[in-house]
Amino acid sequence: MSRLEEILSKKKLEIDELQVPEELDARLNKALENKTKGRKSKSGFRMKVAVLLIAFVLVTYNIDTLAFYGKELLGFENIMNGTLRDLNKMGMGQTIDKSFEFSNGVKVTLNGVMADDNQLIAFYTIHNPNGSVDDIHFLSNHMKGAIGLHDPEGGSGELNDDKSTIRWVEEYEPPYAFEKKLIWRFSLLSGSKSEEGEISFVLDRDKAMGHTLKARINKAIEVDGSNVKFDTITASPTTTVVKGTIKNIVELAADQIGGERLYSPNIGIRLLADGKEIAVQGTGVSTDMNGMKFDLRYDALPKDTEKLQLNLTSFAAEHQTDQLVELAGTEAGKHIQIQGQDITIERVDEIKGETFVTITTRDTVVLSKVYLLADNNKVELEETIDNKFEKKIDGTITHTRTLRFKTAAKELKLDIRRIRYEKAYDEYIDIPIE
Numbered sequence: 001m002s003r004l005e006e007i008l009s010k011k012k013l014e015i016d017e018l019q020v021p022e023e024l025d026a027r028l029n030k031a032l033e034n035k036t037k038g039r040k041s042k043s044g045f046r047m048k049v050a051v052l053l054i055a056f057v058l059v060t061y062n063i064d065t066l067a068f069y070g071k072e073l074l075g076f077e078n079i080m081n082g083t084l085r086d087l088n089k090m091g092m093g094q095t096i097d098k099s100f101e102f103s104n105g106v107k108v109t110l111n112g113v114m115a116d117d118n119q120l121i122a123f124y125t126i127h128n129p130n131g132s133v134d135d136i137h138f139l140s141n142h143m144k145g146a147i148g149l150h151d152p153e154g155g156s157g158e159l160n161d162d163k164s165t166i167r168w169v170e171e172y173e174p175p176y177a178f179e180k181k182l183i184w185r186f187s188l189l190s191g192s193k194s195e196e197g198e199i200s201f202v203l204d205r206d207k208a209m210g211h212t213l214k215a216r217i218n219k220a221i222e223v224d225g226s227n228v229k230f231d232t233i234t235a236s237p238t239t240t241v242v243k244g245t246i247k248n249i250v251e252l253a254a255d256q257i258g259g260e261r262l263y264s265p266n267i268g269i270r271l272l273a274d275g276k277e278i279a280v281q282g283t284g285v286s287t288d289m290n291g292m293k294f295d296l297r298y299d300a301l302p303k304d305t306e307k308l309q310l311n312l313t314s315f316a317a318e319h320q321t322d323q324l325v326e327l328a329g330t331e332a333g334k335h336i337q338i339q340g341q342d343i344t345i346e347r348v349d350e351i352k353g354e355t356f357v358t359i360t361t362r363d364t365v366v367l368s369k370v371y372l373l374a375d376n377n378k379v380e381l382e383e384t385i386d387n388k389f390e391k392k393i394d395g396t397i398t399h400t401r402t403l404r405f406k407t408a409a410k411e412l413k414l415d416i417r418r419i420r421y422e423k424a425y426d427e428y429i430d431i432p433i434e
Helices: 002-016 022-034 040-061 063-070 082-089 249-258
Strands: 094-101 107-115 120-127 137-144 152-159 165-172 181-190 193-202 213-223 226-235 240-247 262-273 280-288 291-298 308-326 334-338 341-351 354-362 366-374 377-380 383-391 397-405 412-431
Touching: 082 107, 094 193, 107 193, 120 137, 137 152, 137 165, 152 280, 213 308, 213 412, 226 308, 240 262, 262 280, 262 291, 308 334, 341 412, 354 366, 354 412, 366 397
Parallel strands: none
Antiparallel strands: 094 107, 107 120, 120 165, 137 181, 152 165, 181 193, 213 226, 226 240, 240 291, 262 308, 280 291, 308 412, 334 341, 341 354, 354 397, 366 377, 366 412, 383 397
16 A cells, blocks of 8 residues: 555645646747637637647547556456455556467467565466367476576466366565566476476566565564474565474474474464464475475455564474384273374284274364284385264364275284374464564
8 A cells, every 4th residue: 555655645736736837838828818709619629729738638648647557457357366356456457468379279368467575476378269278287386487487386277167268376486686587488388298498587676575574573472392493474465474493403403303303393383463363375395405495375455554463373293203112912991102103902803814003183183194013014104094083072182993904914013104193383473463
């Protein structure tokens, strides 16, 4: 909104400062003196000319403002969220309208883009003149900038009635501030052949919306033996992104040496603006030479937000365990504990040369990698059957299920390599707003 208000204010000042040239002013005055007693029809004609003259002046001096409002992207309303629809109505998108046609007639059109500090959003259309777009395999690869590639991060589409055309709204990593010329690259797979295509365009930096808030958080919460550190927050007109670190490269290396690795963490975090929850748009976790990083995406912040908070509600992750549990002669209801999680081995049955191990855990606990050692021979899990859930008086939910292995032996051990579980939290972090 601040960008729009700035543009309108600037244009208003330009109009207020307009002056009629002295030569034109003199001619108009002279013409009026000579024709003061003209007929009524001529007076009406002069009024029309005056209106057209005013309109011409307004259009001439305000062409950018009129174009700003005139470039609303049409046809994508159903696949935009509320924030994007509002921005689109204000003309915050940049019209591109460039197409590429593959050899089989499939046409791809880049209708327009929106850009800010968090993402580049592409609005595009795919049309198959030979049938349904479901019959083709289109892949949006990346946006190529001056020094790197900006990968897609997600999107959604909508088919028309006869399924010959689909409209897509897709998010990409934001281009760098100095990048203007971008090349959108994509491919089409037909049978065993792949055909490449591209559309180049110049990003109008006057339309780029920047950010509304950018701050370093630098605060951490301890969860399940790890520190979840919240690094930065960037709020833009299209989305709000919180970035952080679960483990740095040193901690990852120590885990590798100690045999206690962390896999696929899932963090439940609410973003609160003045006490109201902001809708989640997506989450992502990546591991590279910088460590294990995460980013959380939320809807755009309400205007004039005064208080921002992060609320950690849960943390779920897969842990390496490598634990053996003796099963032979196991009595019903044997309890064990792995990574602080209770596991009850209800019974072990041998039926028609197969072994069935029935266990009970909390509903948030999963044995994500488990084998059966039958006379020291490793046997993979065939399937999990007979799932039953039960809610206890204290509100907890237990999950009872049976693990089926296609083997039978006298000496049995359950080889639990990985366990996944979730823990509930209610921790808050205040985010500074300047």
